[in-house]
Amino acid sequence: xxxxxxxxxxxxxxxxxxxxxxxxxxxxxxxxxxxxxxxxxxxxxxxxxxxxxxxxxxxxxxxxxxxxxxxxxxxxxxxxxxxxxxxxxxxxxxxxxxxxxxxxxxxxxxxxxxxxxxxxxxxxxxxxx
Ligand SMILES: [Zn+2]
Numbered sequence: 001x002x003x004x005x006x007x008x009x010x011x012x013x014x015x016x017x018x019x020x021x022x023x024x025x026x027x028x029x030x031x032x033x034x035x036x037x038x039x040x041x042x043x044x045x046x047x048x049x050x051x052x053x054x055x056x057x058x059x060x061x062x063x064x065x066x067x068x069x070x071x072x073x074x075x076x077x078x079x080x081x082x083x084x085x086x087x088x089x090x091x092x093x094x095x096x097x098x099x100x101x102x103x104x105x106x107x108x109x110x111x112x113x114x115x116x117x118x119x120x121x122x123x124x125x126x127x128x129x
Contacts (some may be wrong), residue, residue, distance in 0.1 A: 018070070025066035032093040035062050036126045040089075044074050047105065047116040073106045077119050081108020083119040096127050 004062040029035065043052040054074055071093040073081035083104040089120045092100035099122065 006042065018094050021070065022066040022068055025068040028060070028062060028065040028067045031067040031090055034127045035093055038062055038065075039094070039124045040069075041122040041124070043069065043120040045118050045120070047118055052120070071119060073108055073115060073117055075106070075108075075110060075115055077110045078106060078108040078115045078117070079110075081106040081115045081117070085119070085121060089121075089123060092123060093125060097123070098127075099123065100123055 027036075040058040040060065042054075042056055042058060044054040045052045047107065067086065067090060069086045070082060070084040075081070084107060085102065085104050088102050089100075090106075092102075101119055101120070101122045103120040106115040106119070108115040
């Protein structure tokens, strides 16, 4: 590993690796053939904080989406972190849950300490009958 790589090169390389992982993943519909729609409400907080810092809604394009839910950590100083909740979400979808939720603590590190970001998600799904 070259130690003098620029941040933008690292960022674009991370994006390329993410795309490769998505391309290698099975399609979501191959894993959960009965899935019709999926929406994820995502909240990111710091451990111990009661107010979420970031909330956003992700509409998953079920027809084309990969079976991969690996969400980046939103702390820009965090390295090695992220929230891979693929297994939790696939398990909920296979059980045909209409609403499910969970959380995932980032295990990356910021400049000075372990990253304390926690992702909370609520999934809302519908299924073909
Ligand atoms: Zn993090």
